Amino acid sequence: MTLPAARTPSADAISGVPRGHLPRTVLTAVTPMAWGTTYIVTTELLPAGHPLFAGLLRSLPGGLIALALSRRLPRGAWWAKAAALGVLNIGLPFPLLYFAAARLPGGVAATLAAAQPLVIALLAVAVLREALSAWRLAWGVLGVLGVGLMVIGPNAAFDQAGIAAALGSAASMALGITLTKRWGRPGAAGPTAFAGWQLTAGGLVLLPVTFLAEGAPPTIDATAACGYLWMGLVGGLLAYILWFRGVTTLPVTSVAVLLLLSPLVATTLGVVVLDQRFGPLQLAGFGLSLAAIVAGQLPAPAGLRG
16 A cells, blocks of 8 residues: 655745645734734723723633633643743733833834844744744844834833833743744643633733732723723634634744734724824835735745755
């Protein structure tokens, strides 16, 4: 009996992305696009002064729903691993990012957060033992530059504590993404269970921080309820299921570059919904960031591999 020869992944004729990767890449891209709606939902629908409460509702309820749907808890060493990933991916970045947003102009905070692909490219060398990709590193730098052109104004202020918090948030999530790739996902746990473990762990970390920092929850009217439902079900539960599925099945540096979609969506919504101005410099930055996202999914030229 002759076994069929193993098939090597062929590249899509248009994109250059391996055929099996393209649908997963598109689905994974939904996550940073959903996160890109956070700013406009927060400013237009949610009560002011309670950003951590919004982060809590984005994580803990969705995590509990995922646990109820999957009916699967971690086993053995995965209790500690899931807790660590939940803290790094959710529990720590949220408060650091909100602290940075309170101390820095939004454009500066967004640009520093966009440095995550660069951090992940370096962590992939140290943690995953991957060769440093000059191709993706270069496009990561250009992507950060593009975000900066879009969102940093001429009178941007720089606060050291705010900068440290923004970089700490980016570094925490970058390490969480890299460890998620290194540890993979237990074979018995599907994407819903895996996301549920981390959302619950991160939400439990946020729970005391939220009430110590912000006190009692705000009054929630119908508008706020819609905003919190969007944040929890779309920006939380659905987004993280797709995100962790992508991180565990796609090249981690390719997934990291997709994070640039978040400021692109946020900027686009600001122009469309809030009637914000979008000049030639912002348009150039938008194009540069979009080019970085696409190039980050393509194979590096022969001279830039490794």
